[in-house]
Amino acid sequence: MGNFLSATLAAFFAGGLGAMGLGGGGVLLLWLALSGTEQLTAQGVNLIFFLPVGAVGLWSHWRNRLVEGSAALPMTAGGLLGLGAGILLAGNLPGRVLARLFGLLTAAIALREGWGAVSIFRREGFSLFRDSSGKGPA
Amino acid sequence: MKKRWPAVLGGVGVGILNGMLGAGGGVLTVPLLEWMGVKGRRAHATSLMVILPLSLVSAGVYLLRGWVTLGEAAVFLPGGLLGAAAGGWLLPRLNTAWVKAVFSLLLLWGAWRMLR
Numbered sequence: 260m261g262n263f264l265s266a267t268l269a270a271f272f273a274g275g276l277g278a279m280g281l282g283g284g285g286v287l288l289l290w291l292a293l294s295g296t297e298q299l300t301a302q303g304v305n306l307i308f309f310l311p312v313g314a315v316g317l318w319s320h321w322r323n324r325l326v327e328g329s330a331a332l333p334m335t336a337g338g339l340l341g342l343g344a345g346i347l348l349a350g351n352l353p354g355r356v357l358a359r360l361f362g363l364l365t366a367a368i369a370l371r372e373g374w375g376a377v378s379i380f381r382r383e384g385f386s387l388f389r390d391s392s393g394k395g396p397a
Numbered sequence: 398m399k400k401r402w403p404a405v406l407g408g409v410g411v412g413i414l415n416g417m418l419g420a421g422g423g424v425l426t427v428p429l430l431e432w433m434g435v436k437g438r439r440a441h442a443t444s445l446m447v448i449l450p451l452s453l454v455s456a457g458v459y460l461l462r463g464w465v466t467l468g469e470a471a472v473f474l475p476g477g478l479l480g481a482a483a484g485g486w487l488l489p490r491l492n493t494a495w496v497k498a499v500f501s502l503l504l505l506w507g508a509w510r511m512l513r
Contacts, residue, residue: 267476274480279488280441281500284420287473289507302419303465306456308473309420312481313449319485320442330435331446333401334426337408338415338451345416346458357418362511364414364421369504371424372497379494386492 265294270308277312282368284309289365298354298361400433408447415451419459422448 273287284305291301320326349357407429411422426444435443459465 263472266472270473270476271480271483273473274477274482275484275487276480276496276500277477278481278484279493279496280438281496282420282423282504285504285507286500287477288418288420289504289511293507293510299459299464300469303456303459304470304473305419306415306452306459307465307467307470308477309452310449310456311474312477313445313452315478315481317442317445317449320438320445323442325439325442326446327430327435327439327443328446330404330430330433331443333404334408334411334429334447335450337405337410338412338422338447339408339454340405341409341412341414342416342451342454343412344409345413345418346455348413348417349419349464350462352417358511361418361420362508364418364424365504365511366508368421368424369501369508372504373501376494376497376501379492379497383492383494385494387495389490389492 265290273308274312277309278316281372285365285368288361292358292361298357299349302349302357404429404433411447412451415448416455416458419455422451 269287269290273284273290276282276286277284287308288301288305291304292298296304317326352360407425411425411429414421414425423441423444426447427440430440430443460467
C-alpha cells in the first residue's frame with residue numbers, strides 16, 4: 260500500500276512538472292530506477308506514462324496555435340531514423356550502463372533548469388506567486 | 398525552412414536518446430528549436446510535437462519486446478493525469494523559477510545517486 264501511495268505521488272509530481280513544461284518524465288524515471296525497478300522496464304513505463312500526458316499537452320498547445328509543424332517535421336523524421344539505433348543500444352547495453360547514461364542526462368537537465376531558474380530570479384525577483392495582473396515571471 | 402538538415406541531424410540525436418533512455422528528448426529539441434528561431438513557449442509546444450510520435454513508436458517497440466507491460470505503467474496514469482491538471486492550474490499562478498530551482502536540486506540529487 261505504501262508502495263502504491265509513493266508510486267501515485269511520484270506520478271502526480273511527474274505529471275505536474277510535465278504540464279509545467281519541465282521534464283516530468285525524468286522524475287518518474289528517477290523514482291522508478293532508485294526504487295529498484297529494472298532499468299528497461301523503468302524506461303518503458305516512462306514512455307507509456309508520457310503518451311496521455313503529452314497528448315493532452317500537445318492538443319492544448321495545438322489549439323492555442325503554438326505548434327510550428329514545419330519546424331517539427333524534419334526533427335521528427337530524423338528522430339525516427341535515430342530511434343532504431345537507440346532501441347538497439349537499449350537492448351544491448353547492460354542496465355547499469357543505461358542507468359549511468361541516464362544519470363548523466365539527468366545532471367545535464369538539472370544544470371539547464373538551474374540556470375533557467377537563476378535567469379528568471381535575476382530578471383523578475385524572488386516572489387513565489389505571480390502578480391494578479393498575470394504579468395509576473397514566466 | 399532554413400536549417401532543415403541540422404534539424405534532421407538533431408532529430409537523429411533526439412531519437413537515439415528517446416529509444417535508448419526512454420526520456421530526455423526535450424533537452425535537445427528545445428535548444429535546437431530555439432536555434433532554428435522557434436522561441437519560448439512555441440519551442441516547448443513544438444518539442445512535444447517531435448517527442449510524442451517518437452515516444453509512441455518507442456513505447457510500441459518496448460511493449461512488443463516485452464521490456465514493459467501496460468499493467469506496469471497503468472498504475473501511474475491516474476496520479477499522472479491528476480498531477481498534470483494541478484500543474485496546468487498552477488502554471489499561470491506560480492513563479493516557475495522556484496519550481497525550476499527545486500526541480501533542479503531534486504534532479505542533481507538523483508543524478509548523484511545514479512552515478513555514484
